[in-house]
Amino acid sequence: MTKAFTVARWEYIEKIKSKAFLITLFLMPLIMIGFGVIPGLLASRPDKESKVIGIIDVSGDILQPLSKFFTERYKLPDGKPNYVLRPIEISGDSDVEPAKRTADSLTANGEMEGYLVIGRSIMTDTNVDYHTQNVGNFRVAERISRTLRDVVVEKKLTSHGLNPMLIKDLTKTIELRTLKLAKGGKEEEAGFEKVFFTSYIFMMMMFFLVVTSGQLLVRSMLEEKSNRVVEVLMSSCSARDLMAGKIIGLSGLGFTQIGFWSVIGIAISLKFAVTLISPLSAVLLLVYFVLGYLLYAAIFVAAGSPVSTEQEAQQITSYLTIVLVLPIALSLPIMQDPNSLMVRVLSFIPLLTPTMMAMRIPIQTPPLLEVVASVVVLFVSMLAAIWIAGKIFRTAILAYGKRPSLPELFRLLRTP
C-alpha cells in the first residue's frame, strides 16, 4: 500500500499546483455567491423611496380603505409610506379610456410605478387589472393583491353588518411556526427551510465532491493513457495500488476543494441557520457519504478507464452526473413525505442511498432496521464496484481505440 500513497501524493500535489484547479477553487464560490445570493439580496432589499401607484377607481369604494391599509402595512425604513396611491380622475361618466391614457403616459415617463383599474363590479367579480411596465416586480403585485383582498373581505363583512372590531379579530392572519420534535420530547424550532438546507448542503457537497474528483479521475487516466506513462506505472506498481492511489489522491483534492468552499459557505450557512443535527445522525450521514462516494469513484474508474478521447471522457462524466442530479431534482416531493413507500424503496438503490438518506435523516431518523440494511447494501455494492472496477481498470487502461464490448468485459471479470 505504500505505493498507493506514493501515487496519491503525486496526483494530489501535481494537480493542486495546476492553474485549472486553482481557478476553479477560487472562481466557483464567487460564481455560487453571484448566482445564489445576489438576486436574493436584490429582491429582498427594501425600497429606498416611496413608489407611486395610480388608481382608477370606478367603483369609488376602494381608494380610501386601500390607501389606509397601504400606509399602515408598508413603510420605508425611514417611516415614510412605501406606496403612495395617486387617484386618476375619470372625466366622463363611465368611460375609463381617457383616464387610462393619462395613466399610461404617467407610467411611461416614470412618475408612477404602475396603475390599478378597479371596475364597478369589484365586489362581485373580484377582478382587478394592474398595468405596469415592470411586470417582473412580483413583490409589488403580490402586496397589492393581498391588500386588495383584505379590503374587499372587510367591505363584504361590513355590508353583512358585522362589527368592525370583530372583523379585525376574524381576519387576523395566522403566523405558522414549525417545531421539530426531537428525541426525548424536546422541541426545537426548525422551519422546513432549515431542514431542507441541511439536506441540501449535504447533497451539494456530495455532488461537487463526486463530480470534481470523478472528472479528475477520468482525466488523469486519460492523460496517462495518451502520454503512455501508464505502462511505466504498471511496471512499477500493481493496478490495484495505482487505482487506489488515484482515488485517494484525487479525493483528497476534492475534499480540499469542498473544505475550502465550506469555509466560505459557513458564513452563508449561518445566515440560513442550518438545523444542527444530532451527533448520531451526523455520523450516520458521514457513513453514507463515504460509502457512497467510494461507490461513485469506483464507477468513474470502471467507466473512465476504457476511454481514450477527451470527447468520450466528457460523455461519461455527464451521464454519471445525471444520476447524481436526479435525487436533488426530486428532493422537494421526497422531503414532503420522507416515509412514503417509494422513498423507502429508493433508499435501497445503492446509487441513490446516500442522497435519499441525506434527505430523510435530518427530518426523521429512519428505523434502525432500514438504516442497517441500507448501509449493508451500500457497503456490499461498494466492494463489488471496486472489485469490478479493478478488473476493468487493469486491462482497459492499456487498451487504446475501441471500447471493450460487454462480452469482453464479462470475460475480463472472470480472469484472475
Add this chain to the structure above:
Amino acid sequence: MLVASHLRKEYAGVVAVDDVSLNVKRGEIFGLLGPNGAGKTTTIRMILNIISPDAGEVTVNGKPFEDATRNLFGYLPEERGLYRKSKLLNTIVYFATLKGISVGEAKRRAYEWLKRFDLLSHYERRIEELSKGNQQKVQFIISILHDPQLVILDEPFSGLDPMNQILLKDILLELRQQGKAIVFSTHMMEQAEKLCETICLINRGRVVLEGELSHVKQRFGKNTIHLEFEGDGSFLSGIPAVKQALLYENSAELELDEHARPGELLRDIAQRISIRKFELHEPSLQAIFLKTVGSQGVVASGAATA
C-alpha cells in the same frame, strides 16, 4: 536471472504470443527481435506482469512474481511520454520513489544522471519545454535510476542523435559490466548485431530463432558475400548464382547458391563495377532476419529501399 517459459496470450480470439520461452542471464544483453506486431511488446508486458499470461510463467531469480519483484525491473517502453506539465526533477523522483527509492536518494542519483546526459540546467523545467530527444533521455534515466537488476529497453535508440546513441551504448555496456540483465527489444538489426550476445527472434507470436548470436550465424553458414563497390549494382540480384541479394547504395550482401563459386563471381562482377571490398563471411543479422521472417518478394523491395 529471468526465465519465462511457454508464455501465451490471446486477444479476442487472436493469438498474440504463443509458447514463447526466454532465458536471460546476468551480465548479458539479450536481443528480443522481431518485425512490428510480432508480439515483442506483449511478451515484455507479460514478463513485467503488466498483463497476465493466459498460460506459462515467469520467474525472476528462480522465484515467481510478487509485488516486490517490480522494484527489480526497469522499463523503457517503445511508446514514450511523460507528464507534460510536471517538472523534470519531480517526475524522475516520483518514478524512482514508486520503485522504492527514498526521495533524498532519488534526488542524489537524478543529479548524477542529469549531469551525465547534459540535462542538469533543465531540471527545473517542465517536461513539455524539452525537446523530444531530451525527453527520451529523461525517460531512459527513469528506467535505470533505481538500479534495477533487469532492464528492458524497447527501441531505446530511436529518436536519438549519433552522439547520444554512443552515450547510450556506453551506458548499456557499463550496465552489462555491472552484471545487470538487459533485454533489448528492436527491429533494427544492425544495432542488435553490435550489442547482443544472445538473441530471440519472434515472428507472429512464435519464437523462430534463438540462441547465442555467433551460433545462430554459424547455422546460416559462410556462404554470404559482403560487397562494397562503386557504380550501378542493380544487376547483382539478377546473377544466377545469387540466391538472394540485399542491395544498398554502394554495398550489397549476396547469399550464394550452394554450387556457386565465389572466384568466378568476383571476376564477373569486377568486369561491370569497381570493387572496393569482397568478403566471404557469415550473413548479417539483417539478412538472417529477412530470410527467416520475410517472403522473397518483400525482401527484395525492402532491401532496395533500405
